Amino acid sequence: MxxxxxxxxxxxxxxxxxxxxxxxxxxxxxxxxxxxxxxxxxxxxxxxxxxxxxxxxxxxxxxxxxxxxxxxxxxxxxxxxxxxxRDQSSWNIMIAGCGMNGQRREACELVSHMEEDGYRPNSITFTSLLSSCSHSGLIEEGTACNFCNHVQVHS
Structure with missing residues (x-):
C-alpha cells in the first residue's frame, strides 16, 4: 500500500x-x-x-x-x-549492521571510532555489540571488550 x-x-x-x-x-x-x-x-x-x-x-x-x-x-x-x-543513531545502526553481518571486529572498532568522534556509547550500542559477538558465538569476548569497561549497566 x-x-x-x-x-x-x-x-x-x-x-x-x-x-x-x-x-x-x-x-x-x-x-x-x-x-x-x-x-x-x-x-x-x-x-x-x-x-x-x-x-x-x-x-x-x-x-x-x-x-x-x-x-x-x-x-x-x-x-x-x-x-x-552522522549522529548517535548513525553509529549504532552501523555497529548493529556489522554485527548482523558477522563482522564483530569491525563493530568493536566502530565503537572506538564513535568515541573519537565525540559520541558516548549508550545502551543501544552495548546491545548491538553484544548481539554482534553473539552472532559470532563470542559472548565472553563481547563482555571483555574495552567498551564494556566504561559502561555501567543498571538492572
Whole structure:
C-alpha cells in the first residue's frame, strides 16, 4: 500500500516527497522488495537532494545493512560519506549492521571510532555489540571488550 501511494504521489507531480516520506518509502521498499528495494530508494534520495538528511541516510544505511545479500559494504560506504552528518543513531545502526553481518571486529572498532568522534556509547550500542559477538558465538569476548569497561549497566 505504501509503495502504491508513493507511486501515485509521483504520478500526480504536485507533491514533492520530503524526508518523512522517503523514510517511509525506504522502510516499505526494503520490506517488500529484494535487494533492489534500498537501491530504488537510494536513487530517489539522490534525485530529491536528501543525501544530507541524517535520518533519511540512517534509514537507508539500516536498509542496506539488513540485507542478507552482502550489502554491508554499501551501508559502510554511505556511512563514511555522511561525515559530519552522522549522529548517535548513525553509529549504532552501523555497529548493529556489522554485527548482523558477522563482522564483530569491525563493530568493536566502530565503537572506538564513535568515541573519537565525540559520541558516548549508550545502551543501544552495548546491545548491538553484544548481539554482534553473539552472532559470532563470542559472548565472553563481547563482555571483555574495552567498551564494556566504561559502561555501567543498571538492572
Amino acid at each position: 505504501a509503495m502504491r501511494v508513493f507511486c501515485q504521489m509521483q504520478s500526480e507531480n504536485q507533491y514533492k516527497p520530503d524526508s518523512v516520506t522517503m523514510i517511509s518509502f525506504i522502510q516499505a521498499s526494503a520490506a517488500i522488495l529484494t535487494s533492489c528495494g534500498a537501491e530504488i530508494a537510494h536513487g530517489f534520495i539522490a534525485k530529491l537532494g536528501l543525501n544530507s538528511e541524517t535520518q533519511v541516510m540512517n534509514s537507508l544505511i539500516d536498509a542496506y545493512a539488513k540485507k542478507k545479500t552482502g550489502f554491508i559494504e554499501k551501508a559502510r560506504s554511505l556511512f563514511m560519506q555522511m561525515g559530519n552528518f
